[in-house]
Amino acid sequence: MFNFITKKLKYGLRRAQESKVETADVKSNKEIEELPITGRLSADLELTRKVMGTSSDIKIHEFRYGTNSELKGALIFIDGLVNSDMLTQGILKPLILGKNLNSYQKESIAKTLDTVKQTILCSGDVTEKHLIGELVESVLSGDTAFLSEGFDKALIISTKGWDKRSISEPQTESVVRGPREGFTENFRTNTALLRRRIKSPNLRMDHLTIGEKTDTNVCVAYIEGVADPGIVETVKARLKSISADAILDTGYIEQYIEDHPFSMFPTIGYSEKPDVVTARILEGRVAIIADGSPFVLTAPMLFIESFQSSEDYYIRPFHASMIRILRYLAFFISISAPAIFIALTTFHQELIPTTLLFTIAAAREGTPFPTFLEAIILVFSFEILREAGIRLPRPVGQAISIVGALIMGEAAVSAGLVGAPMVIVVAITAVASFAVPEQTDSAAIMRIILLILASSFGGFGIAVGFLGILIHLASLKSFGIPYCSSLTFNHNMQDSFVRMPLWAMTKRPKGIANEDIIRNDMQIPPSPVYQPPSNE
Amino acid sequence: MKQISRLFILASVIAAILFSSGCYDIRELDRVSIVTGLAVDKAEQPGNIELTIQIGKAGALGGGENVGAPDEKPVQLIDAVGESVMVALESLRNDNSRILFFQHNQVLIIGEDQARTGIIPYLDTFMRNKESRFEVWVLVSEGNAKDVLETEMELDEVSAVGIAKMIKNHTETSKSLGVRLLDFLSKITERSASAVAPIIKIIKEEDIHRLSLSGLAVFKKGQMTGKLTEDQSIGFSWVMGDLKGGNLSVETEKGSAQLAVMSSSSKLKPVFNKDRLQKMKADITGKFIIAELTGFKNMKIEQVIDLLKKGAADSIKKLVMDCYKKSQQLKSDIYGFGSYIYKYHAGRWKTIEKDWDAVFSNLALEVDIKVDIQDTGKTGKSPEMEGIR
Incomplete structure (x- = not known):
């Protein structure tokens, strides 16, 4: 057994070494990227072509410009990534038709370049790059590079403009009352959505690029003076330590930097809604935005965050508190209802009232499978239905749900394959599991673990299972903050089991924000001010 | 490598626990017979008992679509004869395809014949066996206990469940007294060694048989010695202070009244003259x-209440003394006086322990009754009283 595993491991190591050798062959490309731009246009373009290859979407446009068209220049850009209006109106047109170069053309090359930069190019963001590699990188991210004969640097003109999804209401985290904007896949839109909500100069958006192949833009957003500098540094250090070739979604980042990769509980929060992320940043958390993902990560995450919905804070505290308590109940039901049902009906029948016992027993009469198998079948069928419902196109999804509801719910019971009480229990479980969306994944696993424990040991198994889960939860930490910290009484509990009125939540959560902890300075309760009506 | 082997060991330990020790006491509901009632009768063979169990048929009883044929009997009665409860149970188990499941047993009915012969040897099983619950109602049947379980009830398909409901209801009206197995057993094993259990009888009216609770059976040292009538059992409840409802009829020279009992309490105390138990x-x-x-013609309500208070105290006293005399006759200290004295005056108990029966049957009972009439109902008047005409 172990020999087999060692063999496999050795094989894997050998493969890894072989692939290292392969990358050595491509070194020439890397070397080119280190070369400076020479100023000989044809040579520079040749190098660029060599690096970027012959992809059809890479455009190298050579042209002549200046008053008498005596200067040779080239624009390098990627079709589809650049805004073509901007390219023609802001770069090509002024360059080719522009007369300003006339008086400077005989002076030094550097001055010509300055002229082009300052008086001709109609763009808000022009930078200079000296290396081929830098040029290629900028072009690949949607900018246009301008090379000219005799210039030993490239002008990088920001022309990013590709088709993107507009801001829309997110599919997850719907609210009845509250903002409906959602993040999009576009990096800048997302940072702008945050910036628009926090107009403080202290909002920091530190930029990083991660991913050797994808070079994904990643931004760490936090408020300086509110967020714990230690946590900010930890987040940045972990992000920098990622050496992966691709970041396709913030989910990648989450898995690379989370504290407990082997835990079923998420230790990094996420949200699709800018107001939620803003609120978390204001509590001292750090947000991680990645290009291409409408989900923004927030860290550190507490267990309790899963039970807090943004709407809790937009509606008045009474109903919000009630709903929150219901969410805890729903979470409990979603992980333990099938297990408790199994424990009661196969081990502890004496705990069921007599009349109810007869009803349950009547449903059991003639069903062929043991209760445990019945539960497992139904729980897994539900997971399959859910998965199929998500993946399928919407019209087909409806068909699936009809088939699921009719065949599983109705026909299976009347055919006598499963008992009706079990169907009800699993249905309640399924509904309850959606009340706490952030823990749906962990709940699905816990449900099955508890189910197995309950069917082998009854109530004792459930107790042991819950104890295990509790011990595990208590051992978790997210970026140094204990996962369950706001469930203990030494932390401020204004926002845990019940949601206190906003004016009573005067301080930011303890432990997360350690500086500037005063959130508001309201009178408690706020007393309304009356302006006596004037008699004029 | 080390970690892999540790994980492997952990996984195998968990698997071993799950597969080797798990499920050992699993009971699928379709493998059990839910016993709802037990009846113990005297068997024809001397020294033997006939044990009858009533099993609720889930298929016929459960709601929803799974209900069986409408004319299917909802219960099944099986019986066996044995020299002890365990022996009889063994043979019942052998004859049944399913595990007998006693946790939902509602009633334990003892036939009067067997009760008079003695039940001590048969109660041990119910005390010892972890399956049997102490919340079971204990009853004594006039006639055969099996017949009681056989009797069908109009509203409750399972007669044992119906009897349990009946007892709860009767406890509310105080006509009878519900006695749970735990109370019964502890009273019988205490110093007083006497206990009561409600009597259930079958009333045959033409072709309808119905069940009725009436009075209490008095046990002494595990043997039924006599019966208390309904009024006597109310008197018993007054002394024990656990009357929860019901009516008290009061007769006075000016008129009569029914008073609804709201609550009652009672404090028992032995009175010693030097070291001799006086009363x-x-x-x-x-x-x-x-x-x-x-x-109560032409009387004011205040006067009526004063009159009623006196009358009520008298009628309570009559009920109490009636019952007390009966219990003295039976030499059964059903009130637990002996246990009380043993508990709080252990030294003095030793002197009277040996001839407690004689002491009890000559013991005087002084009753001090306080009556409080709290409310006159919706009206303070009455058609015949002053102020209407």
């Missing part, structure tokens, strides 16, 4: 509201 003292408090008034 028992019971301080009884009763709180009532007026449920019905007849007579």
Whole structure:
């Protein structure tokens, strides 16, 4: 057994070494990227072509410009990534038709370049790059590079403009009352959505690029003076330590930097809604935005965050508190209802009232499978239905749900394959599991673990299972903050089991924000001010 | 490598626990017979008992679409004869395709014949066996206990469940007294060694058989010695202070009334003269509201209440003394006086322990009754009283 595993491991190591050798062959490309731009246009373009290859979407446009068209220049850009209006109106047109170069053309090359930069190019963001590699990188991210004969640097003109999804209401985290904007896949839109909500100069958006192949833009957003500098540094250090070739979604980042990769509980929060992320940043958390993902990560995450919905804070505290308590109940039901049902009906029948016992027993009469198998079948069928419902196109999804509801719910019971009480229990479980969306994944696993424990040991198994889960939860930490910290009484509990009125939540959560902890300075309760009506 | 082997060991330990020790006491509901009632009768062979169990048929009883044929009997009765409960149970188990499941047993009915012969040897099983619950109601049947379980009830398909409901209901009206197995057993094993259990009988009216609770059976040292009538059992409840409802009829020279009992309490105390037990003292408090008034012509309500208070105290006293005399006749200390003295005056108990029966049958009971009429109902008047005409 172990020999087999060692063999496999050795094989894997050998493969890894072989692939290292392969990358050595491509070194020439890397070397080119280190070369400076020479100023000989044809040579520079040749190098660029060599690096970027012959992809059809890479455009190298050579042209002549200046008053008498005596200067040779080239624009390098990627079709589809650049805004073509901007390219023609802001770069090509002024360059080719522009007369300003006339008086400077005989002076030094550097001055010509300055002229082009300052008086001709109609763009808000022009930078200079000296290396081929830098040029290629900028072009690949949607900018246009301008090379000219005799210039030993490239002008990088920001022309990013590709088709993107507009801001829309997110599919997850719907609210009845509250903002409906959602993040999009576009990096800048997302940072702008945050910036628009926090107009403080202290909002920091530190930029990083991660991913050797994808070079994904990643931004760490936090408020300086509110967020714990230690946590900010930890987040940045972990992000920098990622050496992966691709970041396709913030989910990648989450898995690379989370504290407990082997835990079923998420230790990094996420949200699709800018107001939620803003609120978390204001509590001292750090947000991680990645290009291409409408989900923004927030860290550190507490267990309790899963039970807090943004709407809790937009509606008045009474109903919000009630709903929150219901969410805890729903979470409990979603992980333990099938297990408790199994424990009661196969081990502890004496705990069921007599009349109810007869009803349950009547449903059991003639069903062929043991209760445990019945539960497992139904729980897994539900997971399959859910998965199929998500993946399928919407019209087909409806068909699936009809088939699921009719065949599983109705026909299976009347055919006598499963008992009706079990169907009800699993249905309640399924509904309850959606009340706490952030823990749906962990709940699905816990449900099955508890189910197995309950069917082998009854109530004792459930107790042991819950104890295990509790011990595990208590051992978790997210970026140094204990996962369950706001469930203990030494932390401020204004926002845990019940949601206190906003004016009573005067301080930011303890432990997360350690500086500037005063959130508001309201009178408690706020007393309304009356302006006596004037008699004029 | 080390970690992999540790994980492997952990996984195998968990698997071993799950597969080797798990499920050992699993009971699928379709493998059990839910026993709802037990009856113990005297068997024809001397020294043997006939044990009858009533099993609720889930298929016929459960709601929803799974209900079986409409004319299917909802219960099944099986019986066996044996020299002890365990022996009889063994043979019942052998004859049944399913595990007998006693946790939902509602009643334990003892046939009068067997009760008079003695039940001590047969109660041990119910004390010892972890399956049997102490919340089971203990009853004594007039006639055969099996017949009681056989009797069908109009509303409750399972007669044992119906009997349990009936007992709860009767406890509310105080006509009878529900006795749970735990109370019964502990009273019988205490110093007083006497206990009561409600009597259930079958009333045959033409072709309808129905069940009725009436009075209490008095046990002494595990043997039934006599019966208390309904009124006597109410008197018993007054002394024990656990009367929870019901009516008290009061007769006075000016008129009569029905008083509804709201609550009652009682304090028992032995009175010693030097070291000799002189008498028992019971301080009884009763709180009532007026449920019905007849007579009391031209009287004010205050006067009526004063009159009623006196009358109520008298009728309670009559009930109490009636029952007390009966219990003295039977030489059964059903009140637990002996246990009380043993508990709080252990030294003195030793002197009277040996001839407690004789002491008890000559023991005087002093009753001090406080009556409180709290409410006159919806009206303070009555058609015949002053102020209407």
